[in-house]
Amino acid sequence: MFQKILKKRANLKLSLVFVIIPFLIILIFIFKSFDQNSENIENKNQELENNLITVKDFLFNQFNSGAIKIEFKARNGDSIQKILYDQKISPVEVSNVLGALRREYNIGALKKDQKVYLIVKKEKNGNFVSRLTVNVDNITSIHVFLNKDNVYETKRVTKILTKKNHLIETTIDRGVYRTAKQSGIENSIVAQFAKLYGFEVDFQRDLKKNDKIKIFYEKYLDDDGVSQRTGNILYSEITNVEKNIILYRYEYPNGSIAYFTPDGKSIEKSLMRTPINGAKLSSRYGFRIHPILGYNQIHQGTDFAAPIGTPVMASGAGTVKYAGWKGGYGKFISIHHSPIYQTNYAHLQDYAKGIRRGVKVQQGQVIGYLGSTGSSTGPHLHYEVIVNGKKVNSQTLKLPSSNPLEGNNKNFFEMQKRNIDNLILEASKKK
Ligand SMILES: [Zn+2]
Incomplete structure (x- = not known):
């Protein structure tokens, strides 16, 4: 028994000599060469490097014998202190x-999946931190490190993002949202796109297989070429058998933004036909058997099915006249847009923050979240449009368009349009 253990120890010693030690020597050489590489780059880009210490760079620089590198992905309730x-x-x-970290970062509990990197030096008189990095978000990290005088210093590093315009042309296969996702279009852009066309196009009903979409938009890339966030849509196009709707972004001299067709017309209407993104029209306006009460009655609204919690938008600018429980409607919001137009939103799961009677809302502003409250068979939004006190079919209602561009604005628009056309040409050449 003892002999066996002794034998094992001997084996261990042998493997130390023949395997682990040469391995360590190789490792040291690898890191030495990394050090030299990063030094060369540093000399070249001294100025840039001052602002741009990436986690990778400093890990290689700091990593030497006696130190261990640890990477944490925070779970709920983790704190830096605990780590x-x-x-x-x-x-x-x-x-x-x-104390050093606090100078740049308000330390509380870490968010789930937040990343923390540590380099710990193990010495005879105990372990100490050689470097601590906390990722605040995708592009910002806080570094605490020992300086030459053995005092902790703190540095906030924000990755420099460069704007790059991105062109996507794609053919719809199975639904706009699925196609957009497959083409790598970010959710924020899909939402912007849906909002731009929400007045004119019902994504579920009007867009079918083989219809085409084209979107030209701004992307912000970090120094590794990885997209960190998206900007504005500059140009978009929808083509189906019936129509081709092109929209250009226009920035007014006062900085406000709107989208216009190539001849300077707006497709924005006083109300949106679909006040929700990504929903499926599940029940139209008109006669039907009531799903709960059973008898034949007119359905005086339009139902949109979507998962619980999907944001519901104000279909036009106006004032909230009611936000509360209303019998079979469950959680209910009513908005007055003008003396003529009113819209109602029923079966909501919840109201958006600050939505209550008397509050002014903008077109497209999130007012609540889809639910199944009141007399409802499943998650859906029951949407009603009221014109002069009478409920009407929101999907066939003809609504007045906003005013077209005129005078100076028309001229500025032409200039911006040409500029966007040139950018698209450039982007499609590079492709
Ligand atoms: Zn309904």
Whole structure:
């Protein structure tokens, strides 16, 4: 028994000599060469480097014998303090590190999946932190590190983002949203796109297989070429058998933004036909068997099916006249847009923050969230449009368009349009 253990120990010693030690030597060489590489780059781009220490760079620079690199992905309830104590860092050292961190970052509980990187040096008199990095978001990180005088210093590093315009042309296969996702179009752009056409096009009903969409939009890339966020749609186009709707972004001299067709007309209407993104029209206006009461009655609204919690928008600018429980309607919002137009939204799960009687809302503003409250067979939005006190079919209602561009605005628009056309040409050449 003892002999066996002794034998095992001997084996361990042998493997130390022949495997682990050469491996360590190779490792040291690899990191030395990394160090040299990053030094060369540093000399070249001294100025840039000052603002642009990436996590990777400093990890290689700091990583040498006696130090261990640890990467954490926070779980609920984790804190930096806990992470440091788990690494057997002394209370004095922990308070020094946190004190330094506090100069740039309000430390509380970490968010789920938030990343923390640590380099811990293990020495005879205990473990101490050689470097701590906390990722605040995709592009910002806070670094705490020991400077030459052995004092903790703090640095906030924000990745420099460069704007790059991006052109996507795609043919609809199975639904706009699925196609957009497959083409790599970001959710924020899909939402913008849906909002632009929400007045004129019902994505579920009007867009079918083989219809085409084209979107030209701004993307912000970090220094690794990875897209970190999206900007504005500059141009978009929908083509189906019936129509081709092109929209250009226009910035007014006062900075406000609107979209116009190539001849300077707006497709914006006083009300949107579909006050929800990504919903399926599940029940039209008209006669039907009532799903709960059973008898034949007129359905004086339009139902849109979507998952619970899907944001519901104000279909036009106006004032909230009612936001509360209303019998079979469940949680209910009513908006007055003008003396003529009113819209109602029923079966909501909840109201958006600040939505109550008397509050002014903008077109497209989120007012609540789709639900199944009141007399409802499943998650859907029951949407009603009232014209001069009478409920009408929102999907066939003819609504007046906003005013077309005139005078100087028409001239400025022509200039911006040409500029966008040139950018698209450039982007499609590079493709
Ligand atoms: Zn309904």
